[in-house]
Amino acid sequence: MTDQILPAAQTPHDLDFISHSPAQTERIGARLGRLLCAGDLILLSGPLGAGKTQLIKGIARGLGYDGPVTSPTFVLINEYRADAAHHRVPIYHVDLYRLDGVRELSTIGLDELLMTEGVCLIEWPERVAMALPSEHLQIVLSYVSETKRQVRLMPRGQRYRDLLATFKEATFG
Numbered sequence: 001m002t003d004q005i006l007p008a009a010q011t012p013h014d015l016d017f018i019s020h021s022p023a024q025t026e027r028i029g030a031r032l033g034r035l036l037c038a039g040d041l042i043l044l045s046g047p048l049g050a051g052k053t054q055l056i057k058g059i060a061r062g063l064g065y066d067g068p069v070t071s072p073t074f075v076l077i078n079e080y081r082a083d084a085a086h087h088r089v090p091i092y093h094v095d096l097y098r099l100d101g102v103r104e105l106s107t108i109g110l111d112e113l114l115m116t117e118g119v120c121l122i123e124w125p126e127r128v129a130m131a132l133p134s135e136h137l138q139i140v141l142s143y144v145s146e147t148k149r150q151v152r153l154m155p156r157g158q159r160y161r162d163l164l165a166t167f168k169e170a171t172f173g
């Protein structure tokens with residue numbers, strides 16, 4: 001199934017896809033991952049089973065990491081490092097589902113993480129929305145049917161508008 005932009009995006013900068021399979025979601029993530037740089041912040045929202053981890057697996061692949069990707073629901077943060085030969089940035093996969101408010105946030109060291117030279121991917125950002133930088137790429141995954149998911153990419157700030165413009169160009173020419 002080829003990727004198609006839907007006309008339902010909320011602003012001209014947003015991109016909407018329907019993914020028809022876990023593999024397609026991963027492929028969308030990989031295409032995005034190839035464009036990410038140190039310091040980028042991606043916030044992923046959507047209910048349990050929406051496909052956040054599947055998309056993050058693709059992003060990690062796009063960044064050159066081939067190892068296991070699992071949701072760090074209990075440890076809160078997983079760090080993935082691509083083979084040094086790839087010279088790629090560290091990837092921080094954060095899951096705030098079990099986080100108990102902003103106070104606990106300071107105990108996991110997210111502030112420090114956001115200042116490091118890595119790519120930061122955060123599931124369940126709404127748990128601490130006020131404490132996160134206003135410039136980021138927001139991704140919302142929604143359940144459409146057993147095998148279909150809507151993937152909406154919403155850039156916040158110029159860096160992420162540019163990123164999505166490049167992503168769109170790379171995807172659709």
Ligand SMILES: Nc1ncnc2c1ncn2[C@@H]1O[C@H](COP(=O)(O)OP(=O)(O)OP(=O)(O)O)[C@@H](O)[C@H]1O
Pocket residue numbers: 019020021022023025046047048049050051052053054055071146147148149
């Ligand atoms: N089009 C699709 N895209 C992504 N996942 C899909 C799709 N169709 C079916 N699935 C299935 O949905 C599930 C998504 O699980 P995943 O762990 O990625 O969700 P999640 O949003 O990270 O959930 P959680 O918040 O529980 O970690 C997987 O079992 C996957 O096989």
